Amino acid sequence: MNRILIVLAHPRYEHSRVNRALIRALTPLKSVSISDLYEEYADFNIDVEKEKDRLSSHDVIVWQFPLYLYAPPALLKQWFELVLEYGWAYGKGGNKLKGKVAFASVTTGGSRSSFSPDGHHRFALREYLRPMEQTAYLCGLKYLPPFVVYGTYRLKEEELQKVASRYRVVLQRFQEEVPVEEIVNRPSLNDWLSERGG
Amino acid sequence: MGQSILLNALVLLAAALLFVPLAKRLNLGSVLGYLIAGVIIGPYGLGLIGQEGQVLMDFAEFGIVLMLFLIGLELEPANIRRLQKFILKAGLFQYTFTTFIIGLLFVLIGFDVATSASIGLAISMSSTALVLQMMKEKGLTRSPAGEAALAVLLTQDVAVIPVLALLPLLASKTADLGGSLISTLPGWLQTLTILAAIGAVMMSGKYLLVPFLRFIARSNLRELLTAAALFIVLATAYFMGELGISPALGTFLAGVVLAGSEFRHQLESDIEPFKGILVGLFFISIGAVIDFRSVTSMPLKVGVLFFALVSLKALAIFLAGGMARLTMDQKIVLTASLTQIGEFAFVLFAFMHRLSLISAPWMDILLFLTALSMIFTPMIMLLVERFLLPKLLAGREEGRASDVEYQPNPVVIAGFGPFGSTVGRFLRANGVEATILDNDPDRVTLLRKMGFKAFFGDATRLEVLKSAGIEEAKILVAAIGEWAINAELIYKARKAFPHLTILARVAHPVQAYELLSQGEAHIYRETLDTSVRLGVDCLVKLGHRRYSAFRAAQKFLRYDEEALKVLFQTREDEEAHLLTAREMIQIQEKLLMKDRLYNPSVYDHAWDASIREPEK
Numbered sequence: 163m164n165r166i167l168i169v170l171a172h173p174r175y176e177h178s179r180v181n182r183a184l185i186r187a188l189t190p191l192k193s194v195s196i197s198d199l200y201e202e203y204a205d206f207n208i209d210v211e212k213e214k215d216r217l218s219s220h221d222v223i224v225w226q227f228p229l230y231l232y233a234p235p236a237l238l239k240q241w242f243e244l245v246l247e248y249g250w251a252y253g254k255g256g257n258k259l260k261g262k263v264a265f266a267s268v269t270t271g272g273s274r275s276s277f278s279p280d281g282h283h284r285f286a287l288r289e290y291l292r293p294m295e296q297t298a299y300l301c302g303l304k305y306l307p308p309f310v311v312y313g314t315y316r317l318k319e320e321e322l323q324k325v326a327s328r329y330r331v332v333l334q335r336f337q338e339e340v341p342v343e344e345i346v347n348r349p350s351l352n353d354w355l356s357e358r359g360g
Numbered sequence: 361m362g363q364s365i366l367l368n369a370l371v372l373l374a375a376a377l378l379f380v381p382l383a384k385r386l387n388l389g390s391v392l393g394y395l396i397a398g399v400i401i402g403p404y405g406l407g408l409i410g411q412e413g414q415v416l417m418d419f420a421e422f423g424i425v426l427m428l429f430l431i432g433l434e435l436e437p438a439n440i441r442r443l444q445k446f447i448l449k450a451g452l453f454q455y456t457f458t459t460f461i462i463g464l465l466f467v468l469i470g471f472d473v474a475t476s477a478s479i480g481l482a483i484s485m486s487s488t489a490l491v492l493q494m495m496k497e498k499g500l501t502r503s504p505a506g507e508a509a510l511a512v513l514l515t516q517d518v519a520v521i522p523v524l525a526l527l528p529l530l531a532s533k534t535a536d537l538g539g540s541l542i543s544t545l546p547g548w549l550q551t552l553t554i555l556a557a558i559g560a561v562m563m564s565g566k567y568l569l570v571p572f573l574r575f576i577a578r579s580n581l582r583e584l585l586t587a588a589a590l591f592i593v594l595a596t597a598y599f600m601g602e603l604g605i606s607p608a609l610g611t612f613l614a615g616v617v618l619a620g621s622e623f624r625h626q627l628e629s630d631i632e633p634f635k636g637i638l639v640g641l642f643f644i645s646i647g648a649v650i651d652f653r654s655v656t657s658m659p660l661k662v663g664v665l666f667f668a669l670v671s672l673k674a675l676a677i678f679l680a681g682g683m684a685r686l687t688m689d690q691k692i693v694l695t696a697s698l699t700q701i702g703e704f705a706f707v708l709f710a711f712m713h714r715l716s717l718i719s720a721p722w723m724d725i726l727l728f729l730t731a732l733s734m735i736f737t738p739m740i741m742l743l744v745e746r747f748l749l750p751k752l753l754a755g756r757e758e759g760r761a762s763d764v765e766y767q768p769n770p771v772v773i774a775g776f777g778p779f780g781s782t783v784g785r786f787l788r789a790n791g792v793e794a795t796i797l798d799n800d801p802d803r804v805t806l807l808r809k810m811g812f813k814a815f816f817g818d819a820t821r822l823e824v825l826k827s828a829g830i831e832e833a834k835i836l837v838a839a840i841g842e843w844a845i846n847a848e849l850i851y852k853a854r855k856a857f858p859h860l861t862i863l864a865r866v867a868h869p870v871q872a873y874e875l876l877s878q879g880e881a882h883i884y885r886e887t888l889d890t891s892v893r894l895g896v897d898c899l900v901k902l903g904h905r906r907y908s909a910f911r912a913a914q915k916f917l918r919y920d921e922e923a924l925k926v927l928f929q930t931r932e933d934e935e936a937h938l939l940t941a942r943e944m945i946q947i948q949e950k951l952l953m954k955d956r957l958y959n960p961s962v963y964d965h966a967w968d969a970s971i972r973e974p975e976k
Contacts (some may be wrong), residue, residue: 207914243967 164337167220167259168196171227171238176201178316180322181228187326193337195220197236200324215230219256222336223303225294226267232283232290234251234266236331242297251301260302263340265351266291267309267329274312288349304342309351328355371408375401376640394640395735398647405648408644425611426631427639427703429593431488431517432615433628443511446684450508452877453517454680454698458484461672474530475717478655479726481523482507482709483669487702488513488640494741495698498818499779499842505693505801508684512698517612520704524609524711525554554663555604558613561596565617573623585623586630592618609707666729671735674699675847687802689749700733715762749816756826763963768832772910773820774849776803779865779886783837784812794837795828820848822856830857838864850880869924873947876928923954 168188172181175198189196197216203209217223227234249256268287276282287310288295300306309332311325313315332351348354375397382394401408440447452733463480467473492501492507499609500506530551569592576588593611598612618627619906705729713723771787771794773780784794796814798804807814817824819840830836834855840846843866850864863882866872872883892913927950 207911208917209918242460 163193164221164263164340165214165219166194166222166224166333166336167193168194168224168226169199169223169238169241171198171199171241173200173235173237180311180317180325181226183224183266183322183326183328184263184269184311187330190335191330191333191337194333199241200235204239206237208237208241208244210244210247213241214250214258217245217262217330222333222340223259223262224267224309224333227254227269229268229270229287234294235270242294243290244303246297249262257302259352261305262303263342264298264303265306265308265337266294269311269314271315272312274310277312285336286349304340304346306340306342306345309352315322325352328352331355371401372641372644375408376644379473380640389666390407393732395647396645396646399671400647402648404653406515410729414905425597426593426634427489427642428609428612429615430628430631431940432612432617433619433624434492435514435616436519437620440514443507443514444702445507446511447515451512454512454631454676455484455515455519457678457679458673461676462669465668468532475712478527478530478708478712478717481526481915482705482712482726483673483702485520485702485708486513486673486698487515487700487734487737488517488880489703490700490737491697494738496781498745499840499845500743501691502692502800503682503693505690508681508686508694509689509697511684512680512694514848514958516702516704520609520612520708523708525558527708527711527715528554528718531569531717532850546569546613553603557600557610560618561610561613563695565614565621566836567616569618570621570623573618573621576839577623579621583626588698589627589630623930632704649733662729666727669701669729670699670733673701687805689765690802691743692748693741696740697737698735700732700741705730741963745818768791768833769813770838772797772825772828772830772833772835773837773839773867774798775838775846776807776814777839777841780837783839788812797824799829820845820852822852825853825856830860832858835861835863838862840865843867847871847874854878855882868945869951872924873928876925888917888920927951927954 168185168247170185172176185196188196195216196215199208215323224257225234225238233239246252246259247256249252252274268291269278271289273281273282277285277287279285288307291308295305309329316353332355343352345354348357376394379397380393399405433594457479459480461480462483463473463476465913466476466479471479491513495501495506495509500508527550552810572592573585573588576584592614594616596610597607601607618624665706674695678691678695680696684694686694708717709723709726709730712718718726771792773784773794774797776784776796776798780796780798784796787794794811796804796807796812797817797819798807798814799818800815804814813822815828817827819825819828830853836857837851838846838853840849846865850862853860853862861882863884864875864879864880865884865886866875867886869885872885875883895916896906896909896913899912901908927947
């Protein structure tokens with residue numbers, strides 16, 4: 163069974179509707195653990211050794227965050243810089259993450275259509291995550307398309323419950339097995355799940 | 361001989377060990393414990409020690425001598441400057457006015473003017489040792505009443521010098537000073553001699569004692585400095601005794617002289633180990649000299665006199681409190697704390713007897729009254745604290761009390777000095793109300809005016825904690841500045857309310873260690889963050905980039921807390937126990953050793969390009 167690590171970065175988690183619903187949906191899953199960065203490292207003083215241990219003991223890594231100005235919150239960037247050390251995660255002798263699976267779980271206020279060449283945000287959401295994707299590649303991680311919740315401001319309660327339960331289904335399946343080949347070229351994990359009839 | 365001294369010491373220690381903890385437990389304070397122990401083992405109690413009272417009086421004499429040296433050392437010039445305003449007004453007023461009215465009383469009883477005046481001068485004294493210790497135990501040293509009390513006591517301490525010089529002048533006939541060198545001289549010459557001796561001691565400080573101590577200090581042997589301190593005390597005491605001047609006065613002066621020198625703290629810490637035990641001994645011996653036969657022979661007379669003296673003293677002190685512009689409750693605390701006749705009176709009465717100013721029976725009665733007044737002080741303080749002050753404070757509150765609905769707060773803050781108040785203000789700024797416990801009535805009144813739920817009281821008492829709503833609270837912030845009191849609070853609160861989260865303030869790593877050994881988890885060293893922040897600014901001013909310095913600080917803080925925990929986990933014995941001085945030093949040493957191995961820049965290669973291979 164795969165162990166899943168959610169690296170959660172939300173600077174105002176107590177005010178977040180969607181991210182909290184997503185996390186709450188995961189409570190029944192046994193092999194999911196959560197690293198709540200803004201709770202644990204409020205001073206940005208990330209305990210590098212502890213985070214490295216966590217990464218080592220999990221098989222699937224999920225970076226969960228709200229998108230702010232097309233990028234993850236600052237503390238997640240700090241986490242990337244400090245934890246993914248040269249010589250450990252990448253570079254000479256850096257192979258400790260090799261073969262693990264990683265993807266982003268992103269919430270955004272923009273609609274799906276706004277993230278398109280004709281839309282307000284001009285690029286597909288996945289494009290904004292390229293640095294993350296390339297970092298994953300650099301570390302030998304198997305990078306999957308993101309799980310996305312669009313239009314968070316307009317999300318009705320039942321829609322929120324639905325998307326949260328889909329998140330749970332995705333991770334539930336990943337606990338058993340991650341069909342990397344099947345997913346890797348989809349625009350998002352949501353799409354993959356819909357096509358599988360989830 | 362050797363055996364009897366051993367036996368005496370044994371009895372003294374046993375009595376102290378039995379009665380002092382008992383008195384402490386009953387919230388009576390250690391002073392009363394010692395006094396009671398003295399009464400019980402003394403010649404007029406069970407008679408277990410010093411059948412003639414002589415052995416014990418010798419002890420007492422030496423206790424007084426050493427204690428006065430320490431009191432003299434406390435007379436720091438800075439202290440006197442700080443309290444100047446109080447001293448000039450309240451202090452001088454109290455001393456002269458009390459002397460006047462007490463003197464008047466004795467004139468009315470039928471004494472001549474000179475004797476009455478000298479008795480007045482002696483009775484006006486309060487007990488520096490007793491009051492300072494009491495204030496410290498109750499954590500009142502920094503309260504307005506505590507400051508005013510210190511000012512009054514300092515005035516009295518200084519006044520002893522002219523008073524001792526003055527007494528021979530008041531003596532109507534040439535006094536018999538029991539074979540001392542100056543006993544054959546006429547009164548005015550005696551006074552002159554005493555003044556000259558005092559001058560000599562004052563001068564010797566700068567030109568003899570300090571150079572002497574410097575010479576000793578250069579040998580770098582700590583115990584020699586202790587020996588030197590004892591030598592100075594004993595030598596001064598001896599030569600003063602030879603001149604017929606009180607040895608206690610001599611050493612007191614030696615202390616005053618050395619208070620301004622660089623050796624003050626060294627001497628204090630050297631004599632500190634002796635101090636506690638000698639102060640105890642002093643009070644035990646006072647307890648032991650109380651002659652109950654003199655009371656039983658004329659109980660009514662003595663009783664009335666006692667009541668009159670204490671009332672007159674109280675009146676003068678109360679008025680002096682008014683001159684120091686204290687609020688009503690502070691005036692009451694001041695009055696209650698200072699009503700006793702002090703240890704200097706023992707010295708002065710004995711001196712007066714030798715000068716034939718007072719007869720032996722009267723000396724006995726006055727000594728008895730002095731001791732009795734000392735016994736009563738802690739009780740009066742206790743009554744005032746328990747019954748009068750709460751009522752007074754409640755009275756102030758009555759106008760608004762009705763609109764304050766009782767609502768338990770999630771946080772109780774004990775101690776609202778600079779530390780606790782910052783915590784309280786921060787919580788309040790974030791919408792969290794805290795209940796505050798403090799032992800400064802003025803502060804409590806102010807806080808109440810500002811809408812805080814504040815209580816006056818001793819937080820180490822469980823009833824007080826309960827009335828502050830500790831049972832409904834989630835968190836206790838133990839922020840009392842006096843470590844002994846804070847530690848007691850934490851210990852008691854943990855025992856009585858095991859599920860309470862206690863956030864504890866400590867000053868020192870060793871104190872943190874002590875709390876760790878009691879199983880406390882949330883320990884905050886009051887100076888740690890501040891000093892590291894200062895260190896960051898220091899690095900920045902030296903040209904370091906601010907973020908690098910800041911990161912170094914973050915790591916240092918984490919390292920520092922870890923180091924203490926690791927040290928704690930690797931301790932040799934598992935049993936929690938009070939730390940000895942040696943262990944404390946060992947802990948410090950281990951921490952310093954660890955520092956030398958600590959490399960703050962480890963792990964930060966995330967931003968450091970130098971360790972990487974060049975790009976291909």
